[in-house]
Amino acid sequence: MRRSARIAAVTKLLVDRPYQTITLTHLSELLGAAKSTLSEDIAIIRETFARLELGRVETIAGAAGGVRYAPLLSGAQMRAVVGGLVEALSDPERILPGGFLYVNDIVAAPQLLAQIGELFATRFYDREPDVVVTVETRGIPIAMMTARALNVPLAIVRRSSRLGDGTVVTMNYVSGSAQRIETMSLSRRAVPAGSRVLIIDDFMKAGGTARGLVDLMGEFDAEVAGIGVLIETAAPEEKLVDDYTSLVVLEAVRERPREVVVRPSAWLAGV
């Protein structure tokens, strides 16, 4: 097999498996090439990815050594993804009666969410999360894509538990905005004790749900490594959690004239 064909194959295998180490032994058997030859191929892929900002190719030395692909975005790429999100959200056609905003299409658009998953992975990979946690329903696709980009499992908190959930931990909490009592439930086996948890959700207003998730993680003896939300509202300014990252800030939804005021979150200017 020629170098160009080997590089096509190795690139495919890497990109399909974010954050999964592929051993040189495996590649050697699959492609019938010497490990030294494959190391040269991988060096070319790594340099090309670095030059064109296509993510990072990491080599792991040692007996269990190999190579893996980290789907990390550059600052410019992150700003471009969020810029597209701001543009999509600004469409006045999204305004619903009562000042609500229709976002169901955005939170279920596979290719956009693949990029947003990589964005959250870029933001949080150095916190070394080993599970992504979200609460049903609209946050699930975003959380799934983030979990895929980080190669960690996803745990879905339910509003009510089912028989198939096995033993669950159920918690009541007060939603920050509506001051209603809400319930959340999570299977005991979904988050092992000592886990480092990344919380991902679609929307944050006062932060009551995020606060509830943080408290729930305490019941699992898990540590919250980070909180990422797609959209936060500008008001209330004081949230019930401190350390979170949002992608866009929703300032206002006006019905007359019809206008959505939304901007990129401030931290993006510094990446």
Place this chain on the structure above:
Amino acid sequence: MRRSARIAAVTKLLVDRPYQTITLTHLSELLGAAKSTLSEDIAIIRETFARLELGRVETIAGAAGGVRYAPLLSGAQMRAVVGGLVEALSDPERILPGGFLYVNDIVAAPQLLAQIGELFATRFYDREPDVVVTVETRGIPIAMMTARALNVPLAIVRRSSRLGDGTVVTMNYVSGSAQRIETMSLSRRAVPAGSRVLIIDDFMKAGGTARGLVDLMGEFDAEVAGIGVLIETAAPEEKLVDDYTSLVVLEAVRERPREVVVRPSAWLAGV
């Protein structure tokens, strides 16, 4: 830029964007290479993918021409994915009191679901669906990965509607197994009239939910192009929908001795 570097870059861009056409003009500008040179690069990628069963690279001729990657699995790969699923489901540790089976980890495992999404895409791409529909909650990650592999949007049917859903169509239906009245709701704008819909869910017992989704799609003047489920139960043998594809058949969950009897679905033998 050398051929090997160009091939690494083009492979990365293709694999990241299932079923999205990338124009030669775009690649030419990005990589500073002539279209004729890029066509040679793409031929090498296409042949390598075909030989190693890494999916299909399709070239689209004409003015809007370009290239795209179809993440199609071979029959052997599909059987291997389902074989792994059968093995995972067979673990007696999954048995819950009352003969329920714990599958929450499986239906939220990103890398497994990426493969299952490609499997459903392989099964249904020739039905040309233009939207994937699922019902909350556990089917969402599977449906998301299928939608990504097919490059179509996802629409999530809710058990109850929210203000942010805008105008919804709400339907009552009778669940096939428990004979309970259930409700499902979907935003009017989530599925345009005339859509070809692929229904994806995690579990089918009598098929009442699938039947409900088929009926709901009628209210949207949409056509059901296919139904895919991860797990079906062997009983009842007669389902409330006719044309569906399951990956595994759950025969029995026994509590003493603890045993899960599960097998690959019959159609997999013929692929």
